[in-house]
Amino acid sequence: WIIGWDLILEYAIGNVAVAISWANYFRSFIHDAFGKDIPAWLATDFRTARKIPGLLESAPHIFGIPIVFNLLAFGIVAFLTVVLVWGIKESAEFNAVMVAIKIVVLLFFIGVAIYFVPPSGMVQNWHPFQPTGWGGTLAGAAVVFFAYIGFDAVSTVAEETKNPARDLPVGIIASLVICTIFYVVVAAVFTGLIPYNELVRRLSTEQAEPLTMALNHVAPNATWASAIVAFGSVVAHTAVLLVFQLGQPRIFFSMARDGLLPPVFAKVHPKFKTPHVTTILTGVVVGGFSAVMSIDEMVDLTNIGTLFAFVLVCVGITILRYKEPNRARPFKVPLGAWLLPMLGAISCLFLIYYLPPASWWRFVAWLLIGLSVYLSYGYAKSILGQKVGRPHVTPGWLFLLGIGSLLVAIGILAVPHHASLSELFAEVSGGNGRTTLAVGSIALGLLLGIVGSIMGMTKR
Incomplete structure (x- = not known):
């Protein structure tokens, strides 16, 4: 029950953050590609709007109350909910195409960034390397953890692999290593494009996604570059939204099938053969929260829930090693009796400590x-x-x-x-x-x- 309830934070609340980010990239794409501006009050939440000068004043008012509503985030969630109720299947080919788009976008960002600002110029923006010391670095690590959510989903395709005992560990570890390299390179390039003080100022007074904001900072006339990055990000975010919106109803469905939730959560549509009740419920929750919540709050809440779930998994490995020593284990965690699981649990608790x-x-x-x-x-x-x-x-x-x-x-x-x-x-x-x-x-x-x-x- 605890893991299932915790996974709702990873999938549903995490998807709220993805929907908000999708809205920001979509707004950037429309601006850079077509020169049109979607009103900011239709693409943000009230708390974020208070930080942006003039936004609340420019929004329409009803009885003196400013109307601020992230219609873009709500709209994409509503659209995907209808699609999922109608019926759609995941495929390895679809996921492969989406991953390829993400990689191409990141490589394009790195290439364009180096073209406009050579590495020698980036080095200047890396000083001081830790503006707020180790405390700021560790607090940042607790937030950046959001980028690593979803790697555990590789285990859900165990039945489709030829040799799960070998393929799953290799797939999870290899994907972690490759993505970490990408993340480090992109972060290094991004922080080299814009000075820290300028980054803090712009993020506190503007509503934009970091990658397109950094490109606009160093090359304000090269809107084609930021438009390409924004478009690729919109496509990639749509894929993430689709997969997570597809996964959350399955969690509700499984919990209802086990009797932990009412039977209505396990209902399947007679025509479309989809778990329509849980799909619609997920859409309402994700869409509603994405319309009114800030991305920072949703990322932090998702991170603390997922980190806690990982703590339980790490502790569970040690418990199972001692309670069921003869259990069949095609793959055994190295030093899994206590050392590696305990280090994993402690590191997760350490990151939780640095969350707000x-x-x-x-x-x-x-x-x-x-x-x-x-x-x-x-x-x-x-x-x-x-x-x-x-x-x-x-x-x-x-x-x-x-x-x-x-x-x-x-x-x-x-x-x-x-x-x-x-x-x-x-x-x-x-x-x-x-x-x-x-x-x-x-x-x-x-x-x-x-x-x-x-x-x-x-x-x-």
Whole structure:
């Protein structure tokens, strides 16, 4: 359950970030290729709009409230949702073409960048090499981790490979090595194109994707170059959106089939033979969030959820090595008894530490919402649980625990994440309505949790 609930962050919330990035690249492509500007208030969220001078003032107002809505991100998600309900199949050929486009775009960016700014010129922009020290570097690594999400999806094609024991490890490790080389080269070229202070200034006051922004900075008249990069990125992002929107309904479908979610999540369309309910639900969630959320928040939340899942996987390897030593293992992780898995878990926790505290709170709230669903429904309805004698109806004390978990989650999401404990009490005593309701929700949830726990212990 925890891994399945966590994967929703990787696929659905991660896809929100991809949709927002798609919107930015699409807007850049239209501007560079055709000289037309899509209104910024139709391609951004409210929090980002507040950072861009003049954007809120230029947006239409209703009753004095500026209308800011990322219609581009919402539109591409809605379009792909309709396509997936209608029915589409993944193919190795399609994925190969998309990967080829991505590689060509990155190579083109590197080539054009070196043409306009030779390596000797880039070196000047690399000083100081760590403007904010190791703390900034590690915080950046925690964010850049988003680029590595999805490599684990290689394991889903195990049944289609001739020799999974050999091909899967080679495929995963080789793809990681090759992509890391690409990422390092692109990052080196990108940071060599634009000074750090100028990069910070432009990212804080503009809404643009970094690659096209860097090309426009060094070659403002070569719009053809940034147009090609933007177009290739739009195509590549569309492929990522399609694959992730295809994958998330399968997670819902599998969880419903195992009894962890209601049967409606496992319904298949009678005509199109697609999981239309979960596909539409995924589209509504991803489209809705992509229309109003900022990309930074979504990337951080996706990263912390995926890193936590990797921690569980690493710890699970060690546990299985000791609990099931005779289990068939076509591929064994080197030093997998404890050293390599523990290093993996520690490194993931280390990166989590450098993510913003607000992301931690949101992640805790997400886990509590998942716990609420599991306790109030999945615990009793789980097919595996029923095999070991669990009741078919959720006991009252478990239901109380589930409601309590949900109330605590709502309170955590509503409370100001920047405030200390003393500041929270000061806001409550000062009559701040939002903070008072949030703290009250947490207190009531904890009370219900305590009551439910006591009831559970007495029944046992």
